[in-house]
Amino acid sequence: MNPHSLSPIPSKLVRYQIEHTTDYIYQQAVTLQPHVVRLRPRSDGSQILHSFSITVVPQPKQQAQLVDLDGNSLVQLWFDSSPTESLVIRTVSDVETSRLNPFDYFLEPWAVSLPADYPASLLVQLQPYLLGQQPGYTSSIDPIAAQLAQDLWLQANGEPLTFLSLLNQHIYQDCQYTLRETGDPLPAGVTWKERSGSCRDFAVLFVEVCRAIGLAARFVSGYQEGDLDNPERHLHAWAEVYLPGGGWRGYDPTQGLAVADRHIALVASNSSRYAAPVAGSFTPSGVRSSMTYKLAIRPLP
Numbered sequence: 001m002n003p004h005s006l007s008p009i010p011s012k013l014v015r016y017q018i019e020h021t022t023d024y025i026y027q028q029a030v031t032l033q034p035h036v037v038r039l040r041p042r043s044d045g046s047q048i049l050h051s052f053s054i055t056v057v058p059q060p061k062q063q064a065q066l067v068d069l070d071g072n073s074l075v076q077l078w079f080d081s082s083p084t085e086s087l088v089i090r091t092v093s094d095v096e097t098s099r100l101n102p103f104d105y106f107l108e109p110w111a112v113s114l115p116a117d118y119p120a121s122l123l124v125q126l127q128p129y130l131l132g133q134q135p136g137y138t139s140s141i142d143p144i145a146a147q148l149a150q151d152l153w154l155q156a157n158g159e160p161l162t163f164l165s166l167l168n169q170h171i172y173q174d175c176q177y178t179l180r181e182t183g184d185p186l187p188a189g190v191t192w193k194e195r196s197g198s199c200r201d202f203a204v205l206f207v208e209v210c211r212a213i214g215l216a217a218r219f220v221s222g223y224q225e226g227d228l229d230n231p232e233r234h235l236h237a238w239a240e241v242y243l244p245g246g247g248w249r250g251y252d253p254t255q256g257l258a259v260a261d262r263h264i265a266l267v268a269s270n271s272s273r274y275a276a277p278v279a280g281s282f283t284p285s286g287v288r289s290s291m292t293y294k295l296a297i298r299p300l301p
Helices: 119-127 144-154 160-174 188-194 200-214
Strands: 014-037 046-057 060-066 073-078 082-098 217-224 238-242 247-252 264-269 278-283 289-300
Touching: 082 264, 144 160, 144 188, 144 200, 144 264, 160 200, 160 238, 160 247, 188 200, 200 238, 217 247, 238 264, 247 264
Parallel strands: none
Antiparallel strands: 014 073, 014 082, 014 278, 014 289, 046 082, 060 073, 217 238, 217 264, 238 247
16 A cells, blocks of 8 residues: 555646747758657646647648657648748647646555566556667666666665655755756666766656666656746656556656646657657758757746
């Protein structure tokens, strides 16, 4: 039984308006190939999307709303062959979050100790969220992450929620946060060895350590409310762990928090590659490009 579950805290809704503009500038005129935009907040049991709009310049010749393998809502863009030196994508979202208590569940009786022992039918569904993330490998767990998992497993006496709390706090307290706007996440072992990284590096590390102990985990891209007295905002990343009896539950090692109503999820995937906010290409491929963005997150009354 989860000792933190079913707390008598009443639920409430927190509503946000989010304006997000991304500008790509190209060194010379290019032809845009199809792009995927993953900036539509998801709508589920912990948050409700009231409205979403997207404006793209140059205007696509066609766009479509798609649902990917993880159930994320994506926008696919197709462009004509006209050359352009820029691409601007602006989204506006109105979304409510409602998970005030991140521990409002009971673990299944068979899931109260680690390593996790999922039933065969569930294990098949969770397999993509149990494989290692090492570059160039399909299933190998990073050995540094595996050692950290073993150390924390001993400290937690095999108790999954204690394990997750310890992992969250270890990354939060022992690693130095660095803002890195672009680039793939670092391998989990590199982040832990250097004790430094961005939010997406910490999320990948958290996911890898969970998978090393048999806990299904995935990478999440989204927003976080942040300091209301500071207008600067950035995209955020964290992890979700599948807890039988609780479903997918978020952990934010950048802040050392279990995810509640101050996070707004966009997409989640077994790989950070499929959670990138914008993905696409252009020709000729050797042209240099730069990216800037503006992000405003406003709580609504």
